[in-house]
Amino acid sequence: TQLLEQSPQFLSxxxxxxxxxxxxxxxxxxxxQWYRQxxxxxxxxxxxxxxxxxxxxxxxxxxxxxxxxxxSSLHITAAQPGDTxxxxxxxxxxxxxxxxxxxxxxxxQVFP
Amino acid sequence: xxxxxxxxxxxVTQMGNDKSIKCEQNLGHDTMYxxxxxxxxxxxxxxxxxxxELIINETxxxxxxxxxxxxxxxxxxxxxxxLGDSAVYFCASSPWTGRNTGELFFGEGSRLTVL
Numbered sequence: 645t646q647l648l649e650q651s652p653q654f655l656s657x658x659x660x661x662x663x664x665x666x667x668x669x670x671x672x673x674x675x676x677q678w679y680r681q682x683x684x685x686x687x688x689x690x691x692x693x694x695x696x697x698x699x700x701x702x703x704x705x706x707x708x709x710x711x712x713x714x715x716s717s718l719h720i721t722a723a724q725p726g727d728t729x730x731x732x733x734x735x736x737x738x739x740x741x742x743x744x745x746x747x748x749x750x751x752x753q754v755f756p
Numbered sequence: 757x758x759x760x761x762x763x764x765x766x767x768v769t770q771m772g773n774d775k776s777i778k779c780e781q782n783l784g785h786d787t788m789y790x791x792x793x794x795x796x797x798x799x800x801x802x803x804x805x806x807x808x809e810l811i812i813n814e815t816x817x818x819x820x821x822x823x824x825x826x827x828x829x830x831x832x833x834x835x836x837x838x839l840g841d842s843a844v845y846f847c848a849s850s851p852w853t854g855r856n857t858g859e860l861f862f863g864e865g866s867r868l869t870v871l
Contacts, residue, residue: 677859686760686846686862687799730797734860742787742852743812744860746799 646671648733648747656753657723665718665750667733674739676716678707679746681730690718723754759783762847762863769837770871776833777866779847787811788830789860790822791846799846805830806852837870844868 651666667676675694679687691700693709693716700707704727706719720727733747762779769775781788789812790802804812805824819835830847847863 679860681797684864686848686865687860688862689859692859732799734799742789742804742806742850743801745801749797749799751797 646735646737646745648735648745650731650733650747650750652750653748654751654753656755659724659754659756660722661754663720663723663752665720665731665752666715667717667747668715669735670714672713673735674713676709676713676733676735677744678716678718679732679734681732682728687730687732720752723752725754725756728752728754760847760849760861760863762845762866764866765864766867766869768869768871771837771839773837774833774835775837775868776831777845777847777868778829778831779863780829781847781849781861782828783849783851783861785849785851785861786827787850787852788824788827789848789850790830790832791848791862793844793846793865795843803830803832834868837868839870842868842870 648669677692678690681687691707696713697711698709704721708717731750734744737743760781786807789804793799802816803822807827808824821833824830844865844867846865848860850860
């Protein structure tokens, strides 16, 4: 059974700090996606990484796909209260499928 | 204009009752989904439909029955509700083409509480 384990599970930091969230699996994924979910809302896609070693930047957020395509990381520079939310990684269970499995989630709280 | 809208947002009901959640998307996507998010925020796929045809049916009790009258709508009916059905149910749609994973667009969720 494929699993996507995220760490840490919870993270509380002060505004301005940097942080990294990890998404790990023993399985190879053709791509990985990162979503952010705010309270009372559905998840919203942040990025999709496809190529092993790929790095994508979205303002203060940097996403990296592992060389072996088994893991990914999300780094936030100078976190702001608006970054607060649940961060979820997700990947297709196999190529040519729309069935996504989601990671265990990382709940981030950024205090002013 | 809400892209994926689901109703109701909150649902509180007694064990044994039957309830439905409705979902509509105005994005023109062919694929729609139901996901369940438990109390630990774990999100798991239940069903997916492509142009009204059932594609994915996870190990979900028969009490859950999806219905897609057209490709813009996917409803979820639940019979004989149990305490363990309490969760947030998310509808989503995707422009998935069958060759690679497209972005999922989620609704705001329907929080079901079974007493």
